[in-house]
Ligand SMILES: Nc1ncnc2c1ncn2[C@@H]1O[C@H](COP(=O)(O)OP(=O)(O)OP(=O)(O)O)[C@@H](O)[C@H]1O
């Protein structure tokens with residue numbers, strides 16, 4: 001052992017030791033606990049009851065109300081993914097033709113909000129969309145009063161799109177960058193109009209980036225908490241806010257754990273699809 | 289193939305999207321100078337009274353200080369651990385390397401709120417009280433993938449064989465690290481420190497479950513506050529958070545360029 | 554100063570055997586050149602000696618003691634890398650001083666020795682330059698100074714002169730040799746350039762596919778290569794397949810593919826009926842417009858007069874020599890003659906002749 005520790009074969013293991021211990025104890029073990037807890041029972045008076053049960057999953061996956069929450073989560077994530085794509089794609093396209101200066105500006109501006117706490121950005125949207133906010137003022141000025149968008153699904157989508165657009169732009173831009181610049185030129189030389197080049201050549205070639213970007217956004221959107229909580233209000237429930245309510249307010253940890261496991265599965269499936277998409281094409285491979 | 293006119297259209301569109309991207313942050317900063325007692329946009333009047341007020345609110349000051357401490361410690365620990373891991377993964381070949389690599393990247397795939405809940409239930413099941421250390425540990429784990437990635441990029445970008453050269457000249461492994469490796473990966477280490485700091489300082493999802501009334505980080509304090517109140521006080525607090533973030537951002541732009549931080553040339 | 558021994562050293566990367574059993578003894582103060590085609594394992598061998606790689610088999614000894622468990626920094630070696638590997642965050646002088654600092658030399662002495670080392674490589678004026686701002690050749694010289702200044706027991710050079718122009722290259726080669734001999738450093742020098750190896754080294758080691766094909770002085774290897782590979786790799790060689798017809802007193806009569814009979818010196822173990830490869834170096838052959846007098850091939854032991862008839866395809870002046878291409882049947886032979894030799898016109902029929910003493914036979 002002594003000999004092993006002083007030999008160079010030991011070096012990588014010694015380097016990895018601290019982080020591995022930290023991970024094993026505070027990352028792997030907590031998820032195991034979470035998984036186990038999701039199969040425990042819960043009583044309002046007794047707290048967690050340490051007997052095995054499927055109850056939590058049955059409740060979540062079969063009860064109509066909870067199914068509607070799962071549905072709302074899928075709906076919100078899908079709409080967000082679509083809207084971010086529509087908004088982000090032209091920006092990614094612009095990055096391929098912009099001058100280096102303009103390009104670095106756009107990148108900096110698009111990405112810099114990522115460095116501001118999501119709670120701050122979300123509150124900014126609350127001010128824009130809420131009572132006496134920018135939107136209401138503008139609408140009132142043109143004669144449509146009472147347009148308070150806060151606490152609607154639309155408000156949540158706006159907030160999420162704002163937070164997540166950079167991911168689509170990055171993903172699509174990476175994909176566009178890897179298109180051989182001669183290919184669209186070749187199409188143009190064969191008589192294709194710019195719009196046809198776009199729809200018949202560039203769009204199909206950037207499909208991997210589109211797919212990857214949408215799946216990233218889908219995964220991130222399905223598990224964000226702050227945006228739906230602040231912009232959606234108390235009535236608007238998705239899995240993440242439901243989970244928070246169950247864990248913190250109702251103290252039903254086993255049920256919260258079951259929600260967490262379900263949410264993790266949704267995110268992981270999204271990621272699996274995304275990896276498959278990435279592996280299918282050499283373009284997407286550079287994203288991960 | 290993209291005509292000049294199309295290009296100009298795209299440029300204008302991109303500018304609009306950029307504006308929308310920074311809009312909420314801009315609004316917060318503008319609104320923080322309002323003179324009114326309620327949130328209204330555009331703000332009425334100009335005053336710094338909400339800044340004065342926020343600086344007098346002890347709970348916000350305490351939270352800010354706590355957030356700062358947590359972020360400093362978490363970023364230093366995450367960067368140190370990340371550097372060790374990156375060294376092992378880049379410079380050595382050993383069985384299980386791939387598995388460990390994906391394990392350390394796993395926090396990227398797991399939503400923060402779920403990790404926070406898992407950590408909460410784990411600590412409770414062992415009867416461990418939540419405190420500042422718990423928050424720091426949580427932040428170290430979510431920052432570690434980035435630390436590993438930044439340092440890895442720096443290590444891969446290093447000139448070939450310089451470490452071997454130093455070794456052949458008689459430098460022991462530690463001296464090689466201190467005199468050759470570390471100076472050469474410094475940009476990656478700095479990026480990791482800054483990014484981990486921002487990640488920790490901005491985090492709501494993980495801290496949400498780990499915070500107790502005594503250990504509430506600033507973003508959680510803001511969340512809890514706006515859950516119950518709706519007044520311009522929080523815009524001033526938020527504006528301060530924004531400034532901290534942008535100071536850090538300036539540091540990154542100076543050392544690396546923000547695009548590179550996200551893997552775009 | 555140390556002897557270096559490689560005892561059946563092996564190194565595999567996964568399934569790939571980069572070094573497949575190399576044994577070599579390098580004497581104290583000896584200068585050995587390692588030659589071989591790209592990818593044959595030269596750098597790997599050097600890295601094994603340096604200790605950057607651990608052999609998967611065999612042993613390496615310095616002065617008779619195994620260094621298998623000794624990390625590179627305790628081996629007292631100097632290495633010049635194929636890629637220079639200068640420290641980009643240090644100036645030229647700091648680069649050169651690094652090894653001396655590791656040896657805890659007093660500061661004034663470090664400064665003095667760095668200056669001397671830089672003078673030797675003609676970079677006296679560049680001390681404070683950032684090492685990133687140097688040209689390839691300058692970087693290579695800094696790397697050389699950095700390895701030499703510590704006066705290591707073993708000096709390992711991986712193509713250290715490949716980026717220099719011809720004049721500087723010759724000069725540096727001379728300097729390396731000079732310092733090496735004065736200090737008596739045991740040196741292993743990897744190079745692609747055979748003339749460089751032949752000029753500088755005490756012995757050459759020719760490698761191919763991870764094994765040593767031949768070890769010897771430049772003259773031994775050039776004049777008596779052990780196989781067609783070495784013959785073709787060191788210098789140029791015309792190789793023609795044939796069969797031995799009969800052996801008489803160290804010489805063999807060979808029937809070539811096209812039926813021509815020629816005579817060549819052969820090894821003691823050659824025997825009639827053996828398939829062989831005939832080797833003639835271009836400079837050992839000559840061309841003439843008329844057939845040389847031929848003695849009846851089958852009867853008396855032939856003496857001289859090996860001749861193949863062909864067509865002169867081209868003549869190119871390469872400085873001191875003229876290289877001729879002669880088409881003989883299907884193949885093209887290369888002949889090299891001194892500048893100023895009278896030649897038949899290109900396109901005319903010629904005979905390629907050589908002295909049987911100069912032709913070698915290898916078992917095919
Ligand atoms: N770290 C490694 N992993 C896998 N294969 C390697 C490694 N290093 C070298 N090889 C392989 O081992 C063989 C020998 O490589 P080596 O670098 O020793 O060749 P070389 O003789 O120095 O060639 P060159 O003249 O091109 O420098 C090559 O086929 C190479 O691909």
Ligand SMILES: [Mg+2]
Pocket residue numbers: 595596597635711
């Ligand atoms: Mg090599």
